[in-house]
Amino acid sequence: MFLRQITDASLAQNAYLIGCQRTGEAVIVDPERDVDRYLKLAAENDLRITAVAETHIHADYLSGARELMEHHGVKAYLSSEGGPDWQFEWAHGKPNARFLRDGDSFHVGNIELKALLTAGHTPEHLSYLVTDHGGGATEPMGLLSGDFIFVGDVGRPDLLESAAGQAGVMEPSARTLYASLRATSPLPEHLQILPAHGAGSACGKALGAIPNSVLGYERRFNPAFKEALTGSEADFVKDILAGQPAPPRYFARMKRDNRAGPPLLPGGQLPQPRHLSASEVTGFLSEPKAVVLDLRADRTAFMQRHLKGALLAPLTGGKLPIAAGSYLEEDAQILLIVNDPAEVEEAVRQLVRIGLDHILAWMTVTEAQGISDALMTTQAYITTTQLHEALAAHTEAVVLDVRGADEYAERHVKGALNIPYTRLGARLSEVPQDKRLYVHCGSGLRAGLATSFLAREGREVVLVDGAFGRIAPDMLSKNTVADNAL
Numbered sequence: 001m002f003l004r005q006i007t008d009a010s011l012a013q014n015a016y017l018i019g020c021q022r023t024g025e026a027v028i029v030d031p032e033r034d035v036d037r038y039l040k041l042a043a044e045n046d047l048r049i050t051a052v053a054e055t056h057i058h059a060d061y062l063s064g065a066r067e068l069m070e071h072h073g074v075k076a077y078l079s080s081e082g083g084p085d086w087q088f089e090w091a092h093g094k095p096n097a098r099f100l101r102d103g104d105s106f107h108v109g110n111i112e113l114k115a116l117l118t119a120g121h122t123p124e125h126l127s128y129l130v131t132d133h134g135g136g137a138t139e140p141m142g143l144l145s146g147d148f149i150f151v152g153d154v155g156r157p158d159l160l161e162s163a164a165g166q167a168g169v170m171e172p173s174a175r176t177l178y179a180s181l182r183a184t185s186p187l188p189e190h191l192q193i194l195p196a197h198g199a200g201s202a203c204g205k206a207l208g209a210i211p212n213s214v215l216g217y218e219r220r221f222n223p224a225f226k227e228a229l230t231g232s233e234a235d236f237v238k239d240i241l242a243g244q245p246a247p248p249r250y251f252a253r254m255k256r257d258n259r260a261g262p263p264l265l266p267g268g269q270l271p272q273p274r275h276l277s278a279s280e281v282t283g284f285l286s287e288p289k290a291v292v293l294d295l296r297a298d299r300t301a302f303m304q305r306h307l308k309g310a311l312l313a314p315l316t317g318g319k320l321p322i323a324a325g326s327y328l329e330e331d332a333q334i335l336l337i338v339n340d341p342a343e344v345e346e347a348v349r350q351l352v353r354i355g356l357d358h359i360l361a362w363m364t365v366t367e368a369q370g371i372s373d374a375l376m377t378t379q380a381y382i383t384t385t386q387l388h389e390a391l392a393a394h395t396e397a398v399v400l401d402v403r404g405a406d407e408y409a410e411r412h413v414k415g416a417l418n419i420p421y422t423r424l425g426a427r428l429s430e431v432p433q434d435k436r437l438y439v440h441c442g443s444g445l446r447a448g449l450a451t452s453f454l455a456r457e458g459r460e461v462v463l464v465d466g467a468f469g470r471i472a473p474d475m476l477s478k479n480t481v482a483d484n485a486l
Contacts, residue, residue, distance in 0.1 A: 031063065066090055149218060295313060
C-alpha cells in the first residue's frame with residue numbers, strides 16, 4: 001500500500017493519496033481544487049487516481065472532488081448522511097458519484113475504505129477505516145478522521161452556526177460530537193489517526209503540529225477526546241464551545257459552494273495572470289471591482305509606501321487566504337504585488353482554493369515602487385509603547401482590538417472595541433466611521449492586515465505595531481460588561 005499525506009501549509013490542510021501498488025489504482029481523500037499536483041504525485045509513483053472521497057462538506061477550502069470527477073472521470077464517494085440540508089447536491093444524478101452511509105465500504109484495488117458516521121463537526125461527516133487486504137491485513141491500519149479527531153484536539157462543532165449562519169445548532173452539534181467520540185470505544189488502539197488538519201487551521205482551537213497520531217495515544221492525552229470519554233456531556237459541551245477562534249468570513253461561502261458545487265476551473269487550468277506594466281496600473285485600478293493584494297511580509301515597508309487601497313496579505317505564514325478570504329468579495333478582480341515572479345503560481349493556487357478566481361495581473365514590489373506618487377500612499381503607524389501618548393492627544397479616538405475574544409477577555413485596553421480581524425468584513429457597520437481608530441493585536445501582524453482593510457474602506461486608522469505586552473499596564477483592564485459596550 002502507498003500512503004502519502006499532502007499538506008497545504010497555508011490552510012494547514014491535509015489530503016491523502018492512498019494507492020494499491022499491485023493494481024496501480026489510487027484514491028485521493030479530501031483534495032483541494034487545484035488537483036494537478038495530486039495527479040502528478042500519483043503518476044510519479046506509478047499510480048492512477050480512480051477514486052476521490054470526501055469526509056464532509058468543507059468550510060475552509062473548495063473541494064477538488066467535482067474537478068476530478070467531471071474533468072478526469074474519477075469516481076466520487078460522498079456522504080449521504082446528515083439529512084436533506086447537508087447533501088452534496090452537485091453530485092446527485094451523476095453516474096460517477098456513489099453515496100455512502102455509515103458502514104458502507106468501497107475498494108481501490110486491494111485496499112478497503114469503510115465509512116463511519118462521525119457527526120458533530122458537521123451532520124454528514126464520515127471517517128474512513130483503511131484496511132490493506134493486499135498486504136495480508138485483516139484489520140484496519142488507520143482512520144482517515146477528517147475534521148473529527150485531530151492530533152491534540154477534536155473538530156469544532158460551532159461552525160455551522162458561527163460561520164454558516166445556522167442559528168441554534170452549535171450546542172446540539174456539540175452533543176452529537178460527544179456521542180460520536182464515545183462511539184469510537186470499539187476501535188483498536190493501534191489505529192493511526194490521519195487528520196484533515198494540523199496546527200494553524202481555523203477548524204479547531206488546539207491542534208497539534210505533529211502530522212499524525214495513534215488512537216490509543218489520543219484517547220489518553222488529547223484533552224477534548226479524553227473529556228468526551230471520561231467526563232459528562234454538559235462539561236464537554238461547555239468546554240468544546242469555549243474559546244473557539246472566530247472563523248474567516250469566507251467559510252460561509254465555502255459551505256455553500258461545496259454543497260451546491262464548486263465552480264470548475266476553465267479547462268481544468270489555473271488562472272494565468274498577466275504581467276502588468278506601471279503604465280497600465282491607472283487603467284486597472286479604475287475598474288470598480290479591482291483590488292490590490294500586496295504579498296510582502298514586511299508590514300513596515302508596506303505602511304511606508306504602497307498602492308492606494310492595497311490590502312496587506314503576506315504570502316508567507318499562511319495569511320494570504322485568511323486576509324483575502326476575510327476582506328474580498330468572490331468577484332474581486334485581483335492584482336498581485338509579489339516580491340518575485342516565482343511567487344505568482346503559489347499565490348494563484350492559494351486564492352483559487354478559496355474561490356477567488358479572477359486573478360488578472362501581477363507586478364513586483366520593485367516595479368510598484370516606481371509608480372507615480374499620485375497612485376501611492378502611506379499608512380500611519382505607531383508602536384505599542386506610544387499608544388498611551390497617542391490617546392492622550394486624541395481623547396475621542398477608539399482603540400480597536402482585533403485579537404480573538406479569548407485573548408481580549410484575558411486582558412485588554414480599557415474601553416477597547418473587540419472585533420477579531422477575520423470578522424471585520426462581516427461586522428464593519430460596528431466600527432465607528434467618524435473617529436480615529438488605533439488598531440492593535442498581539443504582535444502587529446493581524447492588526448496590519450486589519451488596518452489596510454479599514455483604510456481601504458475609508459476609515460481614519462492608525463496601526464499600533466508591536467507586542468501587546470508593551471502597552472502601558474495602567475491602560476489595561478480585565479473584561480467587564482462596560483468594556484464591551486462599544
